[in-house]
Amino acid sequence: MPREAEPSLNERAFVVQALQEGLRVDGRAFDQYRQLELKFGEQYGVADVTLGKTRILVKVSAEVTTPYTDRPFDGIFTITTELSPMASPAFEVNRPTETEVLLSRLLEKTVRRSNALDTESLCLVAGQKCWSIRVDLHVLSHDGNLIDVSCFAVVAALRHFRKPDTSIEGGHLTVYTPAEREPVPLSWLHSPFCVTFSFYGEGEITILDANLLEEQLRVSSCTISLNRHGEICQIAKLGGTPVEAATLLQCASVALNKVKEFSTLLDQKLAEDAKRRNKGGLLAELSAENER
Amino acid sequence: MPLDTSTYNLALLRIDGRRWNELRQLRGQIRTQAAADGSSYLEMGNTKIMCVVTGPSEEGKRRNQGASSASAAGSGSSTSASATNAADILVSVVVGGFSTVDRKKRARSDKRIQELQATLAKSLAAVLHTHLFPRSTISLSLHILSQDGSLLACMINAATLALVDAGVPMTDYLVACSAGSTSSHSAADERADPLIDLNNQEEQELPFLTVGTLGASDKVVVLVCESRVQVSRLEGMMVAAADGCVNIRAYLDSVVREKGHRMVAEGAVEKGASMAMDIDV
Amino acid sequence: MPITILQPALVPVHSTRDESYGSESDSDGGVDLEGDISMRPAKRARRTGDDSIVTPGEQRQEPATAHTQRRTPPAIISSVAGTLSKTNKLLSVRPLRARYTPEIGDLVVGRIVEVQAKRWRVDVGASLLAQLPLSAINLPGGIQRRRTETDELQIRTFFSEGDLLVAEVQQLYSDGGAVLHTRSLRFGKLRNGVFMAVSGTGGGGGVVRAKRQTFVLDVGRAAGGGGAAADDAEKIDVVLGVNGYIWVSKHVEGEGAAAEGTGPGITRIEESVGLNVYSSQNDAIPPGTMREIARVRGVINALVEHGLRVDEEMVITGYHEAVEMARADGDGEETLYLGGERGKRLADTLVGR
Numbered sequence: 001m002p003r004e005a006e007p008s009l010n011e012r013a014f015v016v017q018a019l020q021e022g023l024r025v026d027g028r029a030f031d032q033y034r035q036l037e038l039k040f041g042e043q044y045g046v047a048d049v050t051l052g053k054t055r056i057l058v059k060v061s062a063e064v065t066t067p068y069t070d071r072p073f074d075g076i077f078t079i080t081t082e083l084s085p086m087a088s089p090a091f092e093v094n095r096p097t098e099t100e101v102l103l104s105r106l107l108e109k110t111v112r113r114s115n116a117l118d119t120e121s122l123c124l125v126a127g128q129k130c131w132s133i134r135v136d137l138h139v140l141s142h143d144g145n146l147i148d149v150s151c152f153a154v155v156a157a158l159r160h161f162r163k164p165d166t167s168i169e170g171g172h173l174t175v176y177t178p179a180e181r182e183p184v185p186l187s188w189l190h191s192p193f194c195v196t197f198s199f200y201g202e203g204e205i206t207i208l209d210a211n212l213l214e215e216q217l218r219v220s221s222c223t224i225s226l227n228r229h230g231e232i233c234q235i236a237k238l239g240g241t242p243v244e245a246a247t248l249l250q251c252a253s254v255a256l257n258k259v260k261e262f263s264t265l266l267d268q269k270l271a272e273d274a275k276r277r278n279k280g281g282l283l284a285e286l287s288a289e290n291e292r
Numbered sequence: 293m294p295l296d297t298s299t300y301n302l303a304l305l306r307i308d309g310r311r312w313n314e315l316r317q318l319r320g321q322i323r324t325q326a327a328a329d330g331s332s333y334l335e336m337g338n339t340k341i342m343c344v345v346t347g348p349s350e351e352g353k354r355r356n357q358g359a360s361s362a363s364a365a366g367s368g369s370s371t372s373a374s375a376t377n378a379a380d381i382l383v384s385v386v387v388g389g390f391s392t393v394d395r396k397k398r399a400r401s402d403k404r405i406q407e408l409q410a411t412l413a414k415s416l417a418a419v420l421h422t423h424l425f426p427r428s429t430i431s432l433s434l435h436i437l438s439q440d441g442s443l444l445a446c447m448i449n450a451a452t453l454a455l456v457d458a459g460v461p462m463t464d465y466l467v468a469c470s471a472g473s474t475s476s477h478s479a480a481d482e483r484a485d486p487l488i489d490l491n492n493q494e495e496q497e498l499p500f501l502t503v504g505t506l507g508a509s510d511k512v513v514v515l516v517c518e519s520r521v522q523v524s525r526l527e528g529m530m531v532a533a534a535d536g537c538v539n540i541r542a543y544l545d546s547v548v549r550e551k552g553h554r555m556v557a558e559g560a561v562e563k564g565a566s567m568a569m570d571i572d573v
Numbered sequence: 574m575p576i577t578i579l580q581p582a583l584v585p586v587h588s589t590r591d592e593s594y595g596s597e598s599d600s601d602g603g604v605d606l607e608g609d610i611s612m613r614p615a616k617r618a619r620r621t622g623d624d625s626i627v628t629p630g631e632q633r634q635e636p637a638t639a640h641t642q643r644r645t646p647p648a649i650i651s652s653v654a655g656t657l658s659k660t661n662k663l664l665s666v667r668p669l670r671a672r673y674t675p676e677i678g679d680l681v682v683g684r685i686v687e688v689q690a691k692r693w694r695v696d697v698g699a700s701l702l703a704q705l706p707l708s709a710i711n712l713p714g715g716i717q718r719r720r721t722e723t724d725e726l727q728i729r730t731f732f733s734e735g736d737l738l739v740a741e742v743q744q745l746y747s748d749g750g751a752v753l754h755t756r757s758l759r760f761g762k763l764r765n766g767v768f769m770a771v772s773g774t775g776g777g778g779g780v781v782r783a784k785r786q787t788f789v790l791d792v793g794r795a796a797g798g799g800g801a802a803a804d805d806a807e808k809i810d811v812v813l814g815v816n817g818y819i820w821v822s823k824h825v826e827g828e829g830a831a832a833e834g835t836g837p838g839i840t841r842i843e844e845s846v847g848l849n850v851y852s853s854q855n856d857a858i859p860p861g862t863m864r865e866i867a868r869v870r871g872v873i874n875a876l877v878e879h880g881l882r883v884d885e886e887m888v889i890t891g892y893h894e895a896v897e898m899a900r901a902d903g904d905g906e907e908t909l910y911l912g913g914e915r916g917k918r919l920a921d922t923l924v925g926r
Contacts, residue, residue: 101406108403114520203511220418222515232526235501235517238407239414242511245530252523326878329672348672348700379700421652426748428700456629459671461652464630507630545628548654552626552669556656558880558924 004090007216015217019200024207024214031254033209036149036265038156040273044183045161049153052211053143056150058157059136062164064175067123067130075122076132079107079154087142103146106236107137110151110192110225114233117158121187124166129173131163133186144211147223151194156266159188160273192233193262195255196223203243206251208258222248224255228263300474304485307493313532315469315489315539320449320547322457330458334450337491338440341447343454344433348379348425379425383413383432385447391439408444412451415504415513419452421461430460441491442470444502444516449540456548464507465544468514469536471529472500473521486525486532499525503533508541510534627651627666670772673698673816675751679742680786682763682814683753685732691725693732695740698770698816701750705732705740709754711761713850731851737763739787739812739820759787765855766810766822767870771877779877780813783884787812789824790892792865809865811888819883821869823862864909868895871911872919878912879920887923894922 007015015025024030034052041048045060067074081104083091091097111117122131135154139146162183165176198210198218210218220240225233237248300306310316316337325331330345385405389395412432420430432454434447445468452466472487472494490500499521504514515530631651651657655668675681675697683695686702693705707728708720732738740753740760755761772779780786790809808824872891876883898919899908911919 098406098410101403102410105403105407109518113518226523230523232517232521232523235515237512237515238411239416239418239514241418242506242509242513245510245512245534248512248515249527249530252526256523323670330670349696350701424749425700456654457670459653459655459668462629463650463652465628541630548628548669549626552628552654552656555669555880556626 004088004212004216007213011213012217015213016200019205019207026211028209030205030207033258034211036152036262038152038266038269040156040160040269045157047153047157047160049149049156051145051149051209053141054145054149055139055141056146056153057138057140058150058153059138060157060161061134061136062131062161063134064124064129064173065132066128069127072127073123074119075130077112077117077119077122077135078132079104079111079135079137081107081137081139081150083139083142087139091139091142099146102238103150106147106194106223106225106234107150107154109234109236110194111154111158114190114192114225114227114231116155116188116190116192116227116233118187118189124168124173125171133158133161133163142212144213144215145196145209147196148194148209151192151225152262152266155191155193156269158186159191159266159270161186190227190229190231191263191266192225192227193259194223194225194234195258196221197251197255199241199243203241203247206247208254222251224252226252226255226259228256228260230256300485306487308491310489312485312487313535315536316491318540318543320453320544322453322547322551328458330454330456330460332450332453332457334446334453336442336446336449336489338438339442339446340436340438341450342435342437343447343450344435345430345451345454345458345460346433347430347458348428348460350428377426378417378422379420379427380429381413381417381420381422381432382429383409383416383434383451385409385412385434385436387436388438391436408447411444411514411516412447415448415466416451416455418513419462419464419466419506420455421463424461430455430458439492441493441495442489442502444468444514445470445489445504448504448514449544453544453547456544457551464509465541466504466506466513467537467541467544468502468504469533469540470495470500470502471533471536472498473525473529474498486528488532488536501526501529501533503530503537505534505537508538625657626654626669627657628654672700674749675699675703675742675745675816677742677745679782679815680739680812681742681751681753681816682737682739682768682812682818682820683816684768684818685734685736685738688728688732688734690728693728695738695753697751697753697814698818699749699751701748703742703751703753705738705753705755707731709743709752709756711756711758711850732762736853737768737820739763739814761850762852763812763820763822764852765825765858766820766866769819769821769870769873771817771819771873771883779817779883780815780819781882781884782815783813785885786815788885788889790869790889792862792892809862809869811869811885813883813885813888819873821866821873823856823858823866825856864907867909868892868899868911871895871909871916875911875916875919876923878916881920881923891919891923894919 018025022030028034035050037050039048040046041059047058049056049058065076067076081100083097083100083103084093085091091100117133122133124130135158137150137154139150162185164178165181165184167174167176195208196210198207198214199205199220199222200207200218203220207214210221215221218240220237220243222235222237222243224235227233232252235252237243304311306312308316317335319335321333323331324333324342325344328344328346329349332343334341334343385408387405389397412434416432422430432451434450436443436447448466448468452462455462456465469488470490472490474485474487487494487498490498494500499517499519501517501519501521502514503512505511506513512530512534521529629650629652632648649664651666653666653668653671655666658665658667673681681697681703683697683703683705685693685705686696687694691707693707694702695705697703707724710731712720712724712731738755738761740755741757742751743754744752746752788811790811791807792809810820810822810824812820812822814820869888869892872888872895873883876887876891881887895911898915902908
């Protein structure tokens with residue numbers, strides 16, 4: 001099994017000592033993220049997010065299928081992650097590494113289990129027809145902090161996504177093409193974001209947005225997912241060096257501030273994109289959606 | 293079926309009659325498997341787990357091949373500890389098909405199980421002195437016989453007991469306890485109480501988290517929360533869980549001591565140096 | 574919301590506990606267990622007793638360090654559960670149980686796990702596999718013989734995977750790995766018997782380091798007159814490896830493990846290191862001997878099961894006791910069963926209970 005090249009002892013000592021003296025090797029402040037860029041694709045539901053050298057592409061798609069028999073009133077919502085050898089030689093095709101398993105579990109808990117997407121709204125005909133929303137996540141380049149970027153990209157793509165409009169008349173389901181009726185957005189309840197903290201030393205040094213080198217050297221990490229209303233969706237400190245409880249509580253409040261920044265950034269980008277698409281302000285007239 | 297939280301507010305008693313800070317019945321045994329290097333059996337209420345430790349041992353070429361194929365099948369999860377200068381910790385979790393009310397066949401590659409394995413392996417790596425055993429492997433196998441809430445906490449506690457039995461040096465006991473909050477995630481009622489050591493029914497209804505601490509200190513090794521909860525609830529839940537950890541540690545310690553005393557009495561182990569005077573100074 | 578910590582609940586204890594228990598943590602952790610009154614006097618008693626057990630995380634306020642203890646200044650914290658031993662200012666904890674840690678000079682029984690170009694890798698129950706270099710064995714055809722490439726090619730004819738051997742620890746690496754040698758007639762390949770694994774000197778019963786690890790058990794006399802079979806089955810070799818691996822086999826005069834001390838002089842070595850040494854063929858063993866081997870095995874199992882140490886004295890007295898028991902029970906001497914009640918009786922007799 002190929003592995004990521006391990007940093008040498010000297011590198012290790014250098015980076016850790018620099019951190020102990022309050023410096024990061026790339027000159028950022030401890031709580032500073034790299035430049036976060038978000039681009040939406042031509043199609044609805046495509047988000048391309050870059051954070052420093054980490055780059056992630058997310059594509060959302062929808063199709064009509066039969067719901068699971070045990071949940072006849074819910075639609076289907078799946079998130080699949082793919083870490084290909086393109087991102088790093090440590091990833092192999094068809095053989096999920098621990099990183100991949102943990103990443104997909106984390107997205108699952110953050111986005112799906114926290115009910116960010118109202119799956120009941122995906123139901124078309126109870127027990128027979130529903131929307132299946134599928135999120136495909138591809139890591140194009142890996143330079144640390146996959147979790148935060150992935151989560152941001154997934155949420156951005158889902159909020160950007162528009163599914164085809166439908167109507168039911170006398171038990172007959174019609175799905176309209178975008179030419180016939182303007183597609184409608186998903187019923188979105190709240191936007192959770194992940195913030196990952198990396199710990200060094202005896203757990204007393206805390207940094208945000210570790211790059212690959214820093215990730216390899218950290219002694220422990222903690223990912224906190226929140227929405228901007230201050231609701232925790234998920235916390236994962238899966239082992240590692242013990243950290244004082246007070247530090248973790250402090251992390252939670254730092255995370256809340258970061259999440260508010262993410263939320264504002266995403267809202268702003270979505271608004272820009274909507275404006276770009278809505279040339280001449282005709283979209284309101286095209287929409288078949290009624291005010292409820 | 294919603295949990296009748298109104299009763300809790302009236303009598304401050306939970307569905308199984310406990311108060312907010314009471315643990316369920318704990319029962320523990322060590323050295324249950326004669327052939328293993330270390331073993332334990334732990335019950336926390338109706339959550340029952342068996343743990344077997346093999347190692348630290350070096351795997352020869354042949355056995356190594358067997359192990360790697362096992363990990364390809366998804367049963368193993370090793371730490372990322374650099375293999376050269378510290379022992380690897382290999383954890384595999386077996387969920388009994390009979391452990392829940394509805395008999396479910398679980399795929400071996402279940403991501404939830406893999407996550408549990410990774411969590412256990414990483415948290416134990418932080419507590420054990422693995423640097424004393426370079427090039428070797430400590431493998432743990434946990435068998436979940438019955439599930440009734442606080443699964444991760446019970447697994448961590450059982451693993452700790454088995455490792456103490458195996459004589460693997462560690463900084464302190466790694467103990468874990470779950471804690472919930474009586475408020476729902478949206479309600480911002482200030483009167484919500486934390487609860488500790490949740491059973492399955494409470495886990496279904498209430499937001500909860502699992503805290504694993506290093507001994508009786510408030511150093512947190514594991515913190516896992518999988519449900520929506522207001523950030524202001526976090527502190528109360530963590531404090532309550534840490535308090536539960538202290539009690540669990542005391543119990544685990546008593547199990548080990550009891551076994552130790554019996555062994556000394558039987559003459560299997562030499563008596564310790566007299567240190568009656570040393571302790572209280 | 575301020576958190577109010579109410580009186581914590583008493584940790585439920587299991588009903589079968591009759592012994593004292595206590596934890597150092599509850600006396601300084603600010604947690605007062607009410608309803609614990611019955612245990613308090615017992616705890617005091619334990620502290621003044623000799624059999625004090627220390628557990629991981631327990632603090633020792635002594636200005637010294639030891640390798641089984643971890644120093645986080647200024648406190649000394651135990652990292653294993655076991656009994657405390659004190660040598661001048663050095664504190665160390667003997668674990669209740671741990672894997673075998675090799676020491677130079679230990680006599681061990683091992684099993685070949687892997688064959689490499691110039692050496693074997695041997696499982697001796699330690700945390701690392703031991704090494705047995707080709708240069709550390711006696712080759713057939715005399716001790717002075719040069720090791721040639723032919724020997725390297727034929728390495729499997731001496732020992733191959735799965736073979737059992739008895740050897741001595743010759744050297745230790747810094748990581749705790751052991752190097753073995755079999756350059757004495759006492760050591761070498763094991764045959765004509767059974768193998769069993771109990772816990773080693775790490776702690777917790779099992780084999781203990783003693784003056785002699787190998788001895789000959791005279792079963793002909795013990796089972797005296799027990800049929801014609803007993804006449805030609807007079808002696809059994811027992812090898813108690815310090816690592817907890819045990820070999821019980823038919824005694825072979827002049828060679829094999831138990832020829833310790835009485836071994837042949839240097840002149841005879843060349844003759845003795847003959848073909849037999851690396852043979853994988855068992856000699857003919859009479860049923861009587863097999864029965865007595867099985868009885869010895871039963872005795873050792875009973876000792877281990879009841880947490881008693883396994884050494885020469887215990888095995889010999891245990892064996893004679895077992896023969897007596899079989900005779901007294903009236904089931905005949907053929908009765909070998911030493912589990913359950915019988916095992917308990919045997920153990921009780923041995924410790925004089």
